Amino acid sequence: HLALTRLSRRYGDVMEVRIGTRPVLVLSGLDTIRQALVKQGEDFMGRPDLYSFRFVTDGQSLAFSPDSGEVWKARRKLAQSALKSFSIAPSPTSSCSCLLEEHVSKEAEYLVTKFLQLMEEDK
Structure with a gap:
């Protein structure tokens, strides 16, 4: 970016x-x-159907899906509802402001760990 x-x-x-x-x-x-x-x-409303997106997400992604039309609208509605619920739900830990922040932090930590593992395998 x-x-x-x-x-x-x-x-x-x-x-x-x-x-x-x-x-x-x-x-x-x-x-x-x-x-x-x-x-x-x-x-x-669509995303490019890139091999790298499919590889990383194993073809299972709301964010990087090339779907459009009614399928896209249904997925968007589901995602908006989930994000709204997570963004107002309190976090069980005191270090995060909401459940969404806690989840994103855990996902980011997992992603960094996975990248480090892959880098070690390539050595």
């Missing part, structure tokens, strides 16, 4: 980059993203 931020400063809020052989539209800036997601949501 840092490299894309630097590129957006140079080329603007709307860019096309290639991930492998696939062109991918990258949006930056609050106004540009709001325009795309709120005012033109139907046009921007």
Whole structure:
């Protein structure tokens, strides 16, 4: 994301980059993203069907799914409901402000651990 931020400063809020052989539209800036997601949501509701996304998620991801239309809308509604519930539910630990923060922290910790394991295997 840092490299894309630097590129957006140079080329603007709307860019096309290639991930492998696939062109991918990258949006930056609050106004540009709001325009795309709120005012033109139907046009921007899908994600590219990238091998790397499928590999990392084993094809089971709400965030990186290439689905669109009614399937996407149903998944979005489910995700919004879950996020709302988690963001207002109190955390059982005092170190986190809500259950969502605790869950995200645990997932991030797991991801870092997994990356470190993979790096060790490659040595």
